[in-house]
Amino acid sequence: xxxxxxxxxxxxxxxxxxxxxxxxxxxxxxxxxxxxxxxxxxxxxxxxxxxxxxxxxxxxxxxxxxxxxxxxxxxxxxxxxxxxxxxxxxxxxxxxxxxxxxxxxxxxxxxxxxxxxxxxxxxxxxxxxxxxxxxxxxxxxxxxxxxxxxxxxxxxxxxxxxxxxxxxxxxxxxxxxxxxxxxxxxxxxxxxxxxxxxxxxxxxxxxxxxxxxxxxxxxxxxxxxxxxxxxxxxxxxxxxxxxxxxxxxxxxxxxxxxxxxxxxxxxxxxxxxxxxxxxxxxxxxxxxxxxxxxxxxxxxxxxxxxxxxxxxxxxxxxxxxxxxxxxxxxxxxxxxxxxxxxxxxxxxxxxxxxxxxxxxxxxxxxxxxxxxxxxxxxxxxxxxxxxxxxxxxxxxxxxxxxxxxxxxxxxxxxxxxxxxxxxxxxxxxxxxxxxxxxxxxxxxxxxxxxxxxxxxxxxxxxxxxxxxxxxxxxxxxxxxxxxxxxxxxxxxxxxxxxxxxxxxxxxxxxxxxxxxxxxxxxxxxxxxxxxxxxxxxxxxxxxxxxxxxxxxxxxxxxxxxxxxxxxxxxxxxxxxxxxxxxxxxxxxxxxxxxxxxxxxxxxxxxxxxxxxxxxxxxxxxxxxxxxxxxxxxxxxxxxxxxxxxxxxxxxxxxxxxxxxxxxxxxxxxxxxxxxxxxxxxxxxxxxxxxxxxxxxxxxxxxxxxxxxxxxxxxxxxxxxxxxxxxxxxxxxxxxxxxxxxxxxxxxxxxxxxxxxxxxxxxxxxxxxxxxxxxxxxxxxxxxxxxxxxxxxxxxxxxxxxxxxxxxxxxxxxxxxxxxxxxxxxxxxxxxxxxxxxxxxxxxxxxxxxxxxxxxxxxxxxxxxxxxxxxxxxxxxxxxxxxxxxxxxxxxxxxxxxxxxxxxxxxxxxxxx
RNA sequence: GCCGGAGUGGCGGAACUGGUAGACGCGCUGGAUUCAAAAUCCAGUAAUGGCAACAUUGUGUGGGUUCGAGUCCCACCUCCGGUACCA
Numbered sequence: 001x002x003x004x005x006x007x008x009x010x011x012x013x014x015x016x017x018x019x020x021x022x023x024x025x026x027x028x029x030x031x032x033x034x035x036x037x038x039x040x041x042x043x044x045x046x047x048x049x050x051x052x053x054x055x056x057x058x059x060x061x062x063x064x065x066x067x068x069x070x071x072x073x074x075x076x077x078x079x080x081x082x083x084x085x086x087x088x089x090x091x092x093x094x095x096x097x098x099x100x101x102x103x104x105x106x107x108x109x110x111x112x113x114x115x116x117x118x119x120x121x122x123x124x125x126x127x128x129x130x131x132x133x134x135x136x137x138x139x140x141x142x143x144x145x146x147x148x149x150x151x152x153x154x155x156x157x158x159x160x161x162x163x164x165x166x167x168x169x170x171x172x173x174x175x176x177x178x179x180x181x182x183x184x185x186x187x188x189x190x191x192x193x194x195x196x197x198x199x200x201x202x203x204x205x206x207x208x209x210x211x212x213x214x215x216x217x218x219x220x221x222x223x224x225x226x227x228x229x230x231x232x233x234x235x236x237x238x239x240x241x242x243x244x245x246x247x248x249x250x251x252x253x254x255x256x257x258x259x260x261x262x263x264x265x266x267x268x269x270x271x272x273x274x275x276x277x278x279x280x281x282x283x284x285x286x287x288x289x290x291x292x293x294x295x296x297x298x299x300x301x302x303x304x305x306x307x308x309x310x311x312x313x314x315x316x317x318x319x320x321x322x323x324x325x326x327x328x329x330x331x332x333x334x335x336x337x338x339x340x341x342x343x344x345x346x347x348x349x350x351x352x353x354x355x356x357x358x359x360x361x362x363x364x365x366x367x368x369x370x371x372x373x374x375x376x377x378x379x380x381x382x383x384x385x386x387x388x389x390x391x392x393x394x395x396x397x398x399x400x401x402x403x404x405x406x407x408x409x410x411x412x413x414x415x416x417x418x419x420x421x422x423x424x425x426x427x428x429x430x431x432x433x434x435x436x437x438x439x440x441x442x443x444x445x446x447x448x449x450x451x452x453x454x455x456x457x458x459x460x461x462x463x464x465x466x467x468x469x470x471x472x473x474x475x476x477x478x479x480x481x482x483x484x485x486x487x488x489x490x491x492x493x494x495x496x497x498x499x500x501x502x503x504x505x506x507x508x509x510x511x512x513x514x515x516x517x518x519x520x521x522x523x524x525x526x527x528x529x530x531x532x533x534x535x536x537x538x539x540x541x542x543x544x545x546x547x548x549x550x551x552x553x554x555x556x557x558x559x560x561x562x563x564x565x566x567x568x569x570x571x572x573x574x575x576x577x578x579x580x581x582x583x584x585x586x587x588x589x590x591x592x593x594x595x596x597x598x599x600x601x602x603x604x605x606x607x608x609x610x611x612x613x614x615x616x617x618x619x620x621x622x623x624x625x626x627x628x629x630x631x632x633x634x635x636x637x638x639x640x641x642x643x644x645x646x647x648x649x650x651x652x653x654x655x656x657x658x659x660x661x662x663x664x665x666x667x668x669x670x671x672x673x674x675x676x677x678x679x680x681x682x683x684x685x686x687x688x689x690x691x692x693x694x695x696x697x698x699x700x701x702x703x704x705x706x707x708x709x710x711x712x713x714x715x716x717x718x719x720x721x722x723x724x725x726x727x728x729x730x731x732x733x734x735x736x737x738x739x740x741x742x743x744x745x746x747x748x749x750x751x752x753x754x755x756x757x758x759x760x761x762x763x764x765x766x767x768x769x770x771x772x773x774x775x776x777x778x779x780x781x782x783x784x785x786x787x788x789x790x791x792x793x794x795x796x797x798x799x800x801x802x803x804x805x806x807x808x809x810x811x812x813x814x815x816x817x818x819x820x821x822x823x824x825x826x827x828x829x830x831x832x833x834x835x836x837x838x839x840x841x842x843x844x845x846x847x848x849x850x851x852x853x854x855x856x857x858x859x860x861x862x863x864x865x866x867x868x869x870x871x872x873x874x875x876x877x878x879x880x881x882x883x884x885x886x887x888x889x890x891x892x893x894x895x896x897x898x899x900x901x902x903x904x905x906x907x908x909x910x911x912x
Numbered sequence: 913g914c915c916g917g918a919g920u921g922g923c924g925g926a927a928c929u930g931g932u933a934g935a936c937g938c939g940c941u942g943g944a945u946u947c948a949a950a951a952u953c954c955a956g957u958a959a960u961g962g963c964a965a966c967a968u969u970g971u972g973u974g975g976g977u978u979c980g981a982g983u984c985c986c987a988c989c990u991c992c993g994g995u996a997c998c999a
Contacts (some may be wrong), residue, residue, distance in 0.1 A: 045969080053990090102930095169918080185949085257916095258916090259916065259917090260915085260916040260917070260993075260994070261916095263915060263916060263994085264915090264916085264994065266915095267915075267994085267995065267996090270998065272998070272999085274999085286954070290999080291998095292999060293998090293999065294999080305999090328983095370997095371997085372997045372999095373997080373999075374997075374999090376998090377998045377999075378998075379947065382997095382999045383999085385921065385999090389999070390913095390997095391997055391999080398962085409955085458998080458999090460998055554942095574993080574994085576993080590964040629921095687993085715924090715925090715936080715937065716924070716925085717924065717925060718925085719918095720917095721918085722993085723924070724923085724924075724990075726923080726924070726938080728938065728939080729937065729938045729939090730938090731937090731938075732936085732937040732938060735937090736936095736951095737939085737950090738951095741989090744950095747952095775928080776928090779928075781928080783924095783925075783926085784925095784926065784928090784935085784936080786936080786937095787925095787926070787935065787937080789934075789936095790936055790937075793934090812952070817929070855933095
């Protein structure tokens with residue numbers, strides 16, 4: 001009987017499905033384990049072999065946890081709202097729901113073939129009204145709450161409303177608030193809600209009549225059509241994620257995430273401590289607020305710089321500078337973000353004509369305008385300290401502005417200009433002689449005493465834009481009554497998407513939803529919001545829905561949430577390092593404040609799987625001809641490398657007829673061969689249709705089976721490293737499974753499995769593998785776990801092991817990696833239940849005890865003695881141990897040896 | 913520039929806290945089996961020298977710590993990923 005993977009895999013996948021072996025039921029008698037994959041966007045292209053890598057890893061991990069007595073939740077779903085489906089709808093007129101449905105079916109079928117242990121009954125889809133009902137529900141809660149900085153958590157907006165009515169607010173009294181109109185009160189509260197409306201720039205393309213996402217804009221032109229794109233203010237929804245900045249930063253500490261990922265999140269939040277400071281203009285008309293992390297260098301400020309977009313630019317420009325400033329603003333406005341980033345070396349700017357007073361020295365400081373200061377960070381204005389900031393220094397040099405050296409670095413000449421810790425203050429009045437950290441403190445205290453500045457923490461993090469002018473997303477459960485937004489009562493959720501006749505943008509900047517007139521207009525002065533939520537809305541809480549996907553009265557039940565708690569292991573791509581993970585953490589913190597989840601942090605342990613790269617094949621065309629030269633001899637000709645479809649290449653040799661048939665232009669192609677064949681060059685690069693190097697998992701499953709695919713993907717290398725796919729290497733994994741098969745179904749009938757007692761060697765081999773595989777799975781080192789299994793199977797093969805006592809635990813040992821063959825083997829041993837729930841074998845330490853070895857000891861090249869020592873003993877320990885032996889000492893005559901050479905496991909050489 | 917991570921055979925990669933470098937797999941070489949091939953099995957495979965036992969050199973480069981360094985420290989080079997006029 002041969003290893004017929006196709007029949008085996010088909011058989012057990014059907015059986016698992018029929019038996020419901022992967023159905024998860026909360027079981028309080030067991031410890032829980034929640035293993036999660038980032039759910040995919042169901043694109044039309046289907047999967048390539050890179051996609052399942054992370055899924056295979058979580059599958060092995062979750063199966064292992066199930067074998068070791070955990071109640072495991074390992075769900076899968078689809079992030080089904082998004083742009084590609086909408087684009088496709090625009091082009092074909094098909095409803096995005098239809099194409100999405102079709103794509104999901106393809107994905108599901110591809111995933112099923114690989115034999116994952118997902119509980120498909122818990123599947124979620126973000127575009128399902130029964131799911132987005134609760135996304136809308138959470139949005140309503142965000143709208144209904146504000147962040148109380150005193151308590152550091154979200155509270156109901158009614159509490160703030162009551163507080164304002166009782167004690168007034170920042171710039172109004174209680175009486176004033178009470179007498180405000182409803183509209184005005186709402187305006188005030190809008191400044192606090194966690195989901196709020198504000199005006200912000202969007203990428204507006206007049207020609208297309210639509211708003212574009214950032215990645216649809218290239219160099220100021222629309223990616224499709226190349227029409228000009230301008231910034232335009234529009235009223236949009238935002239999430240006040242900045243309110244949670246401190247908490248999101250602090251709780252990063254407790255997470256078992258890759259250090260790089262945590263660092264990216266830290267940088268994204270970009271917390272910096274410093275001070276704000278007010279500079280009055282010389283005419284006393286205005287004051288300019290700046291933020292600095294170096295208040296200690298206040299005496300070194302010799303000029304001020306405003307961002308071109310700063311609101312005071314107009315007011316501070318004097319008549320005689322009017323022209324120069326207008327010209328500069330026009331120039332700055334014409335430069336895209338990209339231009340600005342690209343040429344950071346060029347110094348540009350213009351003098352406004354105005355001066356401010358230095359708050360401490362009363363000196364006059366000129367106010368300049370330059371685009372190296374960004375409107376979006378801090379206050380959009382800085383005090384320039386050329387002595388301690390490289391950009392300020394370059395600017396001062398270029399425009400010949402004064403420099404006051406305020407830091408004495410003689411103690412540490414190597415210190416950089418912007419070094420924040422090294423040096424002593426000079427030329428700085430009362431700060432003179434202080435070290436930098438001390439001076440920062442003193443300066444802040446002085447600013448606060450003079451009431452012109454205050455200690456301040458600044459963040460790079462911006463509030464998240466939450467509006468999209470698109471069709472295929474969650475509708476906002478919002479109605480405008482005379483322009484004032486109100487959320488729908490929970491009983492009216494879900495608010496489903498209206499049917500529209502066209503998915504094309506309306507041309508006036510509104511979402512296609514706006515064309516559903518009856519849906520939008522509810523009566524006099526009563527209109528629905530026509531924007532939809534962005535792609536990340538549905539993915540910001542989906543892991544919670546898996547816990548209780550059928551719930552019709554709440555997003556999830558408290559009891560189920562308390563059982564499943566945090567995600568124990570989350571695996572996904574690093575491309576979501578800041579977006580999805582930041583939003584999800586924020587929503588989770590918010591739900592925690594509401595008492596809906598038991599921990600603020602959603603994902604305890606996180607791993608980014610590395611990308612599987614493609615191995616492209618290249619052919620070399622001699623320039624100006626249709627002749628192709630083999631890779632080994634291409635240096636003899638001037639030629640260009642061209643990508644060729646890897647399906648036309650076998651073992652790096654080109655299928656010549658196939659190549660000629662591939663493209664019309666190659667029909668007449670001629671070839672210069674080497675050794676009678678055409679060899680292709682290879683290149684490792686991203687797996688992409690563009691390079692014709694995509695390997696489809698279905699093809700691998702057809703040829704080798706899902707178990708081989710799983711083993712090979714894990715064997716390729718560490719989970720988190722990028723690694724090239726090389727189909728030629730897959731034979732090793734396939735051979736491994738065939739060897740496993742032969743242990744259970746030997747060719748020789750006399751070798752049939754029996755109940756004899758295994759030998760010591762057999763036990764040792766098995767238990768060594770158990771110990772190694774268990775610890776490797778724990779640290780997600782699946783590549784070495786597979787190696788350990790290979791060693792084990794190789795040894796058992798050489799022992800011709802056919803003992804049930806070894807082979808039974810072996811089938812379970814292999815089960816997480818190759819579940820189909822394991823299930824077949826398990827049943828072949830007479831079991832009727834599924835191997836999926838079999839207890840994982842435990843390593844017996846008595847079989848792992850160290851072996852000993854009898855070391856021959858040679859003194860000056862002559863064999864003199866023998867000592868018995870553990871084989872695994874270190875070289876030096878052996879040495880010490882040998883020299884301690886009386887018998888050896890006798891041969892040394894008490895003299896210290898010149899040299900002792902231990903060849904571990906072989907001999908000890910002593911040279912006197 | 914800054915922040916992460918990594919440089920090990922022909923290739924992918926092992927070596928988990930300093931202790932036999934190159935596990936495991938691919939490829940390659942030789943052999944067995946076969947009419948032949950595929951498949952399978954056995955042996956070998958870092959380099960150099962040697963028939964061999966073995967010796968010497970070897971983990972990007974140069975130093976250092978240590979009885980002992982791929983692993984730790986310092987300096988540098990290269991590659992990958994992220995990020996940036998962030999005041």
